[in-house]
Amino acid sequence: MKGSIARYLLSRLVLMLLVTGVLLAQFGLLWLDHSLRQYTGQQLQQQAQSLLFSLIRDEDNELVVNLRHHDARYLQPFSGQYFIIRINDEEFRSRSLWDFPWPSQQPAQGQLFAGPAQQQLLSYQARYRLDDSEVLVTVAEDYQPLLERFQRLRIRGLAGGALALLVIGLLQWWLIRRALKPLEQARQQLRELESGQRRQLTGQVPEEMQPLVRQVNHLLAHIDEQLKRSRSAAGNLGHALKTPLAVLNSLLARPELQQQPGLAQLLQEQLQMIEQRIDRELSRARMAGEQHGGLLFVCDEEIPALLQLLQQIHGSHVRFDYQAQAGLRLPFDRDDLLELLGNLLDNAGKWAAGQVRLRLSVSTRQLLLTVEDDGPGIGPGQRRQLVQRGRRADEQTPGHGLGLAIVQDIVNALHGQLELQDSELGGLLVSVRLPLAGPHRSQN
Known part of the structure; x- marks a missing residue:
């Protein structure tokens, strides 16, 4: 994984919250719509039973509809409240339907269909038997106002969900930053280690990071020990060579070599080169650990x-x-x-x-x-x-x-x-x- 751990975790959490929020919102809206239609259907069922009880017999002993004590919206054209009652071959329509042609095929239960004045109707139909007559009662109600309220509720829900997602995202960002703070502290300690301000990492870290800190400290101690051994060995070798070189330099003053100035000068130059090489290699050995544990x-x-x-x-x-x-x-x-x-x-x-x-x-x-x-x-x-x-x-x-x-x-x-x-x-x-x-x- 490349890039920032905090950004990676935050992006994955936000994506998970977004997907979960959309799914929950969608299921919630579907459930709410289903519940509203079911509730409206129950009301229509009660209206159908009420209309059934409004049937009376006239002077000719025929069943007729008495709307004297019913909802006045049945009498107002395109009011949004409608019924059709079929008794045998005779049909009674509410005045609110006016001349609107009713669909020849009854829509399925809970299904919306187009009504008068671009209304969206939800209907209920039931068959009854009164004496020798078969009665088919169909009632319908304009569902458009509920749809509009439902749409407003959906917009508010989406806005609220977006706000909640933003708040949760900010909270998650804060929690992630807080959880990753020990990593930032460890990085600062590594900088101090590099600059020589400290020699080891502190163990005050979360439990998950303690093995890493222990391994780093163990590695630092091992490097420091190896460096000390290397410097000590190089120093010992350099000092061990100093004595033979001093003896050789003292031999340059012997009469035998004074009689051969060319040989003495050549020997002196070679001894100086050896001394320079020893001094330089000792310096390199001392720098082998470049700033490890330095001040x-x-x-x-x-x-x-x-x-x-x-x-x-x-x-x-x-x-x-x-x-x-x-x-x-x-x-x-x-x-x-x-x-x-x-x-x-x-x-x-x-x-x-x-x-x-x-x-x-x-x-x-x-x-x-x-x-x-x-x-x-x-x-x-x-x-x-x-x-x-x-x-x-x-x-x-x-x-x-x-x-x-x-x-x-x-x-x-x-x-x-x-x-x-x-x-x-x-x-x-x-x-x-x-x-x-x-x-x-x-x-x-």
């Missing part, structure tokens, strides 16, 4: 301390400037961002004549970080080579290219972009763009 990077706390440390390293002749919006908090692993900034600022401090500038700005779901210096800069032909291979622009200034290569690894791990440009200060400008996965401003 927010609070710029106002971390950057001033970092700049103070760099100021001590590079001396007072290099000024480090820092510009960022107040209260900026970034959803990145603290160690990753410290290593990224440390490498960039350290490289800039090595090459700067007197100024290094750091700027951080947040735009639409993106962090822009720039570090620039007033040093000699790097030519366009060397920039890509520096980043990709970790080589140094100046072999006498160690670590420059390696630092940029480590920065490139961190940027790639964070799905960002790294660019080298000319700075307005005259040196190199390094810009880093990182997508933001979570909230980046402190909440007051």
Whole structure:
């Protein structure tokens, strides 16, 4: 199932309510119409019996109809109240029928048929036996007023049903939103987990979601444990190699190698390459878990301390400037961002004549970080080579290219972009763009 669960449930419930409402309304209207016709038929039956009792004998001992005490509407043309009485071969018609020709075939019980003045008639017919005479009494009544009332009732019922459906739909929408609120809370927790604001999901969820939360927390704990083991193993390996490398570096000062300067220089270069490779792979191993269980990077706390440390390293002749919006908090692993900034600022401090500038700005779901210096800069032909291979622009200034290569690894791990440009200060400008996965401003 794709799309919103809330919309899916609401649409299905509304459809079910609509179909159920239409069916109930249709059956209700049919039942009401049947009941009205049945009730009218009972009234017509009573009228037929009343007309039967109105038969009297005249002076010639013939049966005639006496309407003296009957409904006056029988005497008013097209009044809507009609009768026909057949006694043997003689027929008596109510004056209200006037000259309207009665259907030759009696309509079925409860069936409407056309009467005078476009009326819809409902009739009742019964046979009786009086003495030696056979009496056929047919009475009819205009059903049109009841049809009109029935139509008005139907319209009101449909309007009321539509209003009730709207109210029920809104109520169902509210109930669905309330029922799915734990999912929204879980989604918010996942965002906080991604941004490093929490390490696990809370178990305060409905019973149906508890297995999912337990599995997610178990997976997070497993990933964190694997990450710790990986970092520990890489660190142990790196430290284990440091001692043999230190021994090899010390051998470069032996007289035997001093007598062969070419071999000593080649050995020194290879040892430096091994050290750079170890440092870079250790950095990659530390970033293997990209933000799992990380903490927010609070710029106002971390950057001033970092700049103070760099100021001590590079001396007072290099000024480090820092510009960022107040209260900026970034959803990145603290160690990753410290290593990224440390490498960039350290490289800039090595090459700067007197100024290094750091700027951080947040735009639409993106962090822009720039570090620039007033040093000699790097030519366009060397920039890509520096980043990709970790080589140094100046072999006498160690670590420059390696630092940029480590920065490139961190940027790639964070799905960002790294660019080298000319700075307005005259040196190199390094810009880093990182997508933001979570909230980046402190909440007051």
